[in-house]
Amino acid sequence: MSIQHYLDVGQLPHFDPDLADNPPAIVVALRERIGRVDGILISCPEYARGIPGSFKNALDWLVASHEFPGKPVALFNASPRASHAQAALRLVLDTMSANLVESASITVNLLAKEMGEAEIAVDPQIRRQIVSALEAFKGWIDEKSRVPEKQPVDV
């Protein structure tokens, strides 16, 4: 399994529906990247009981894309307190026809712990949670790719 970080959320221009069919190059690149991956892991904080505007902006650029609908998505929530943003994300992702994989979506308690990546990776409980969620995500994707597409019915 290979995991790539998408680092350009903050570089995306604000969503403009007039450009949705002919978007800026950075949006084209994001959509192409989404098209190439088997699944998307979203780890998004909660701001003022909602999805941070910058992240919702990124999702808005993907609403009219061909690449996003049907894509397997797992939510990695880092704060047990942040339930509102997770609920809002679920609603938005459902509206965008994502395939939300619940068995791969977890809440890891990192609230106020100030742990770095290295500490998170060796913490036995957190490590177990993350590894089993990644395995569930991979298993779900592998299983899905084995299911043949429904054939059109002859009438």
Ligand SMILES: Cc1cc2nc3c(=O)[nH]c(=O)nc-3n(C[C@H](O)[C@H](O)[C@H](O)COP(=O)(O)O)c2cc1C
């Ligand atoms: C502007 C702002 C608003 C926030 N609003 C909420 C909130 O409504 N609910 C919540 O659980 N956490 C809220 N937080 C906390 C963040 O979700 C997050 O836990 C905190 O920024 C720590 O993240 P970090 O470890 O990446 O810095 C807010 C943080 C900021 C900066």
